[in-house]
Amino acid sequence: MSFPSSENISTKGPVKYGELIVLGCGGDKERGRSRFALCRRSKANGVKPSTVHASCTPQAAKAVSNKEQHSISYTLSRAQTVVVEYSHDGGVDMFQVGRSTESPIDFVVTDAPPADGQSAQSTISRFACRVVCQREPPHAARIYAAGFDSSRNIFLGEKAAKWRTADGQMDGLTTNGVLVMNPRHGFGQGSRPGPWREVSVCGNVFTLRETRSSPQRGQMVEPESNELADGSLVDLCGATLLWRTAEGLAHAPTAKHLEALRRELNAGRPQCPVGLNTLAFPSMRRRDVVDERQPWAYLRCGHVHGYHGWGGRRDPEVAAACPERECPMCRTRGPYKPLWLGCEAGFYVDAEPPTHAFAPCGHVCSEKTAAYWGRVPLPHGTHAFHAACPFCVEPLGAGAGCVRLIFQSPLD
Incomplete structure (x- = not known):
């Protein structure tokens, strides 16, 4: 793991939202640092969905080609693509996690070396997920599958699981999925593991697919949200991260x-x-x-x-x-x-x-x-x-x- 400098993070005693810690790499200097602190940025960089464009329209093409415009493209077929524009959201900070070392990724995560020493193709996505934190208390952190690339785009190809929601919006899952487990009874002496769920590109929660890359999504779990709790685990298919809130860390051993x-x-x-x-x-x-x-x-x-x-x-x-x-x-x-x-x-x-x-x-x-x-x-x-x-x-x-x-x- 390595840490590209995260822009817009204030150096004057920033508010700390929490930390992501990679399982299996605690303190292992050979693999680089294994934890990343999410702190309030000097300027909010969050985004939220706005306009939905049907395929082959000038507005859709402009949204994808404009490097200042965040967008998500859902390819339904060779002839049909739906593009969702994202606009600035001044109330949240966004942090991205993935295997890519490009500047949009705040926390670079790589697979743990295999025991036999043989290199294998990584199953962690280059732009795996994003964590969005409220800038004001209680600083809720929410996780979404997929991250925006250097052109501020997310592309879900034909083979990716995707669908249109009841309110006319689009949603989808990444190839190997982003799984989340929230512990029951907090993260402490009485903790018990909860069920594993999969989170979508738009932050909806589903039961697990039959296999990680199955084209058929699980059942939506409407009572549950994508908000991370102290002790939540995030699995990126090759690395598992533990989320500790700032409050949880304040009461944890040092x-x-x-x-x-x-x-x-x-x-x-x-x-x-x-x-x-x-x-x-x-x-x-x-x-x-x-x-x-x-x-x-x-x-x-x-x-x-x-x-x-x-x-x-x-x-x-x-x-x-x-x-x-x-x-x-x-x-x-x-x-x-x-x-x-x-x-x-x-x-x-x-x-x-x-x-x-x-x-x-x-x-x-x-x-x-x-x-x-x-x-x-x-x-x-x-x-x-x-x-x-x-x-x-x-x-x-x-x-x-x-x-x-x-x-x-x-x-x-």
Whole structure:
């Protein structure tokens, strides 16, 4: 992820609407920054639908060719295109998200590198979606599929799902769709995942299509809106983003709090029950570099150890690749992995101590945070869903998907 400079964002203490955080890339410097703050712009850049033009009219052609005029073109057939002009809306700010690095995109999002290292064609749209925020309180944020390109146009081709609404307007869906999940009971200790929905170009809400690119849209869910709530997930078919409101972030743990929890955990001087050496979670800056004091755990039973090769049969790199081992404390077989503190504070639903680890990746967080993400089915591919660790998006193992860690205190 990279961040082109967002024009019109005031530098004099701007009002912050919220942040978008990419799952699986929290703090990963190799992939670039993974969060984007949406702040009140010095000048509103929002737009709203205005005039609808039938195909082949001079007005329609002018709207599409005018680079100062926002428009959406709906191609119904080779001979028929409907063009909807958009006019300025001074009450809202618009932010665009997508794979393109062109200037209209405020937040550039790319696919996470595949585990096998093989490059694959991205399924994230170049102009994937747009988030529109009210400039005045309560600063409601709404999401719409598709974004305007450098010519300020959105084109929905013949194959895209599209239709005329009851009031004579046009609407449609993008090729792979923009999915949204709003949590129930807020984003906190009592949170529960809600159903996944698809949002249209005009912000209407639908049940999911049979597959991501099916030409047949789902059923419209009229009681629901496209307004994002604290903890809403936005899936772009290749990357999933978490929306945190400014108010939600104000009550969320901070990076400093996570660092304090790490220091407190290390101050307890947990020991390896085999080697009796003191263990310590590495600093946030040294994450992903295994050192000799690194805690390891058997992720089926939760017993925490230091690394041991049992006669030198395996070194840490081999152990990480072939993690099935037998715990010497209880003889349970399962993944044997180094433990890492989950360092993206925005993913936590509470500020409690890190006591649980996701399996099989070994990321550590609070019990309620692990329980919540273990219940969230994240989109995978064109029609599958599975729970995954929010810190690395590795699919969780069968069963609970997380384990309570059992530390051994020092004997002295």
